[in-house]
Amino acid sequence: xxxxxxxIGPKKIIEFLVLVVFVIFFLGPLLNLAILAFTGNWKYPExxxxxxxxxxxxxxxxxxxxxxxxxxxxLIATIVTAxxxxxxxxxxxxFARIRFPLSRFFLFSFLLTNAFPKMxxxxxxxxxxxxxxxxxxxxxxxxxxxVNVLMYMTWIPTASFRxxxxxxxxxxxxxxASPFRVFRSITLPLAMPGIxxxxxxxxxxxxxxxxxxxxxGIPNFKTMPVIMYSIISDYPxxxxxxxxxxxxxxxxxxxxxxxRFVSADVLSSGFQFx
Amino acid sequence: MSKQTKMGILGLxxxxxxxxxxxxxxxxxxxxxxxxxxxxxxxxxxxSNYIYLFTNKLMRSNIIFTLEVTIISVLLILAISYALAVxxxxxxxxxxxxxxxxxxxxxxxxxxxxxxxxxxxxxxxxWAARILYQFGIESxxxxxxxxxxxxxxxxxxxxxFTTMLLGSALSAVPNSVIESAKDVGAGTIxxxxxxxxxxxxxxxxxxxxxxxxxxxxxxxAPFLLxxxxxxxxxxxxxxVFGVFQQKQLAAALAFFTFLLCSIMGxxxxxxxxxxxxxxx
Numbered sequence: 042x043x044x045x046x047x048x049i050g051p052k053k054i055i056e057f058l059v060l061v062v063f064v065i066f067f068l069g070p071l072l073n074l075a076i077l078a079f080t081g082n083w084k085y086p087e088x089x090x091x092x093x094x095x096x097x098x099x100x101x102x103x104x105x106x107x108x109x110x111x112x113x114x115x116l117i118a119t120i121v122t123a124x125x126x127x128x129x130x131x132x133x134x135x136f137a138r139i140r141f142p143l144s145r146f147f148l149f150s151f152l153l154t155n156a157f158p159k160m161x162x163x164x165x166x167x168x169x170x171x172x173x174x175x176x177x178x179x180x181x182x183x184x185x186x187x188v189n190v191l192m193y194m195t196w197i198p199t200a201s202f203r204x205x206x207x208x209x210x211x212x213x214x215x216x217x218a219s220p221f222r223v224f225r226s227i228t229l230p231l232a233m234p235g236i237x238x239x240x241x242x243x244x245x246x247x248x249x250x251x252x253x254x255x256x257x258g259i260p261n262f263k264t265m266p267v268i269m270y271s272i273i274s275d276y277p278x279x280x281x282x283x284x285x286x287x288x289x290x291x292x293x294x295x296x297x298x299x300x301r302f303v304s305a306d307v308l309s310s311g312f313q314f315x
Numbered sequence: 316m317s318k319q320t321k322m323g324i325l326g327l328x329x330x331x332x333x334x335x336x337x338x339x340x341x342x343x344x345x346x347x348x349x350x351x352x353x354x355x356x357x358x359x360x361x362x363s364n365y366i367y368l369f370t371n372k373l374m375r376s377n378i379i380f381t382l383e384v385t386i387i388s389v390l391l392i393l394a395i396s397y398a399l400a401v402x403x404x405x406x407x408x409x410x411x412x413x414x415x416x417x418x419x420x421x422x423x424x425x426x427x428x429x430x431x432x433x434x435x436x437x438x439x440x441x442w443a444a445r446i447l448y449q450f451g452i453e454s455x456x457x458x459x460x461x462x463x464x465x466x467x468x469x470x471x472x473x474x475x476f477t478t479m480l481l482g483s484a485l486s487a488v489p490n491s492v493i494e495s496a497k498d499v500g501a502g503t504i505x506x507x508x509x510x511x512x513x514x515x516x517x518x519x520x521x522x523x524x525x526x527x528x529x530x531x532x533x534x535x536a537p538f539l540l541x542x543x544x545x546x547x548x549x550x551x552x553x554x555v556f557g558v559f560q561q562k563q564l565a566a567a568l569a570f571f572t573f574l575l576c577s578i579m580g581x582x583x584x585x586x587x588x589x590x591x592x593x594x595x
Contacts, residue, residue: 158532
């Protein structure tokens with residue numbers, strides 16, 4: 042055995058250990074949930090379940106408030122994504138292409154959404170919503186979801202509009218295309234990957250947002266993550282694990298679909314200007 | 316009207332809607348919570364809410380607990396992320412490929428789910444305890460419903476993002492710089508402190524800011540797997556607001572967390588603006 046370790050060398054062994062710790066730490070909790078979701082019964086102290094089954098899936102899907110929360114979550118995420126595209130993409134275009142007074146001030150004002158600790162900001166928003174009567178309303182929930190996405194929904198598209206070469210736009214103008222036509226046929230398609238990635242993040246972020254909704258949306262707007270808070274305390278672990286998979290599924294599907302657009306560089310352009 | 320004025324107005328019109336939303340959901344709430352936090356029970360203005368924060372025994376222990384958790388978490392996050400990012404930048408083997416493929420996954424997992432997974436894995440009679448039991452280890456430390464659990468959750472949530480930020484800064488360090496330093500005989504440690512650290516310290520600060528604010532402003536993990544007392548400020552705030560309905564006190568707590576982060580937040584915004592100024 043010793044000769045084997047010596048042959049691989051200490052560097053390889055350390056590398057391997059790093060990978061093992063990494064995988065156990067980051068994927069262990071997820072793997073655990075995946076196993077639990079297909080377990081019928083798992084007695085302590087067995088290392089693996091002795092009975093596999095799908096019965097908890099049936100149980101979870103039969104709960105009425107759970108089914109309702111899935112619909113509600115998707116509705117809210119769609120509204121949030123549509124509104125943020127509508128208000129942020131035009132702003133991004135302006136930041137990238139138009140010279141106007143105070144543009145730097147406006148661009149950097151979006152940093153404010155990240156300059157405060159989240160729960161403190163949410164409680165402040167809740168204090169305002171309480172005065173305005175927006176507690177427990179759809180508008181209130183949608184607004185609190187927009188807090189998280191406003192910055193990268195503006196910054197990622199700004200970066201992608203800036204990356205479109207003006208030469209391409211100018212040559213289209215030279216052959217007689219109207220400014221709107223140039224935007225629609227040249228600028229927008231070239232900036233699309235960035236806008237798409239930002240929109241997908243917005244959708245997922247809204248789908249997964251728990252604490253803000255918990256604060257301003259209770260009791261009428263119980264989205265999937267909010268339901269999850271009560272599932273954790275009220276239901277058996279198997280049911281919680283099944284629901285966890287249902288809640289994570291949209292993320293996995295959308296990210297796999299958009300995989301070729303999602304890169305660390307695009308992601309960090311939402312938080313840092315390059 | 317000149318074309319320039321027209322374009323200027325168009326630009327402002329395009330930016331205005333999103334700025335208005337920003338104003339309503341960030342600027343206005345913060346101004347209001349500041350005012351509310353100074354409002355006392357009889358409707359006048361004084362510092363009574365803040366005095367309560369520091370004189371009430373429970374609140375004081377919450378504040379100390381939050382600071383402890385935050386400082387330990389941030390130091391661990393930065394150390395591990397930086398090591399991981401440097402390792403990924405300067406190595407290229409099968410292991411690195413695997414880590415690169417996997418390390419962003421936690422960023423996309425809903426916080427509630429990850430927290431739940433950690434509870435199931437590390438809890439009393441959890442999977443980790445069961446597996447250790449097979450090896451004859453029957454006592455398992457109390458991690459969930461304890462400070463350790465919150466710190467572990469913070470690491471889980473923050474390391475991937477911080478590693479990503481640092482990784483993109485490190486990839487901007489040119490290979491030629493390092494190679495020429497090696498040519499003139501600089502050692503690994505020298506290269507690190509003379510070139511790599513100075514070229515990435517700004518991103519390190521941005522990462523520290525995000526981690527610091529992320530931990531102080533966290534709710535889901537401490538709410539689900541933290542101890543009942545003392546609590547993290549995020550949980551305490553929610554209870555004061557939602558359960559005890561003391562809006563002014565909740566506002567004071569929120570504003571107190573802003574003050575804790577203000578130095579870092581200010582620094583973060585200044586660095587980002589300065590950066591853009593150089594490139595614009």
